[in-house]
Amino acid sequence: KNEVEQSPQNLTAQEGEFITINCSYSVGISALHWLQQHPGGGIVSLFMLSSGKKKHGRLIATINIQEKHSSLHITASHPRDSAVYICAVRAEGGSQGNLIFGKGTKLSVKP
Amino acid sequence: DGGITQSPKYLFRKEGQNVTLSCEQNLNHDAMYWYRQDPGQGLRLIYYSQIVNDFQKGDIAEGYSVSREKKESFPLTVTSAQKNPTAFYLCASTEDTTSFTDTQYFGPGTRLTVL
Numbered sequence: 396k397n398e399v400e401q402s403p404q405n406l407t408a409q410e411g412e413f414i415t416i417n418c419s420y421s422v423g424i425s426a427l428h429w430l431q432q433h434p435g436g437g438i439v440s441l442f443m444l445s446s447g448k449k450k451h452g453r454l455i456a457t458i459n460i461q462e463k464h465s466s467l468h469i470t471a472s473h474p475r476d477s478a479v480y481i482c483a484v485r486a487e488g489g490s491q492g493n494l495i496f497g498k499g500t501k502l503s504v505k506p
Numbered sequence: 507d508g509g510i511t512q513s514p515k516y517l518f519r520k521e522g523q524n525v526t527l528s529c530e531q532n533l534n535h536d537a538m539y540w541y542r543q544d545p546g547q548g549l550r551l552i553y554y555s556q557i558v559n560d561f562q563k564g565d566i567a568e569g570y571s572v573s574r575e576k577k578e579s580f581p582l583t584v585t586s587a588q589k590n591p592t593a594f595y596l597c598a599s600t601e602d603t604t605s606f607t608d609t610q611y612f613g614p615g616t617r618l619t620v621l
Binding site: 397399428430435436437438439440443481483494495496497498499 | 546547548549550551594596598608609610611612613614615617
């Protein structure tokens, strides 16, 4: 079983829809990252969370440490949001290199 | 503009040849990382370096080598010992080696195809 599981694997939405991507993990963590990978391959860091909630524009990320779960929400989705969204966690006590990545959720937003 | 550059974007090599992938950053970051991405899999750590002249193996270091002679450069060599080298390779950096909650900055990646 993977230590970081994302759902769904693939998601197709209509422009304007509210989108939720989920991430569950099985280890104690010091931080959780949400990343966005564009079709060309480049990756951008969206959020880094250790508790609570963060918002940036139309993106909202939440984390529940007790339930070992995080969600990434996109409000008023747009075709330019089409990308792969990746959840990654840094395990407690892990070394600086110890980021564990999920397999990603591929989002396609249709106009 | 500060950032991470990787070159080339696409690389083709014959089986049995060593190949070196370039990664340069002008962010003045201390830590640098190499990841491998395969279809349907999460990123996996190959090597990382927290300081010049020092580096650590990641989860899949076999068949790879790195050097960190300068703070801004962290080249990755894919050797002939790597059994399945065709993949997308991503370089990343973080500012602070002591914080476990530091943001990772990624380069655009190099897609290596071994023929």
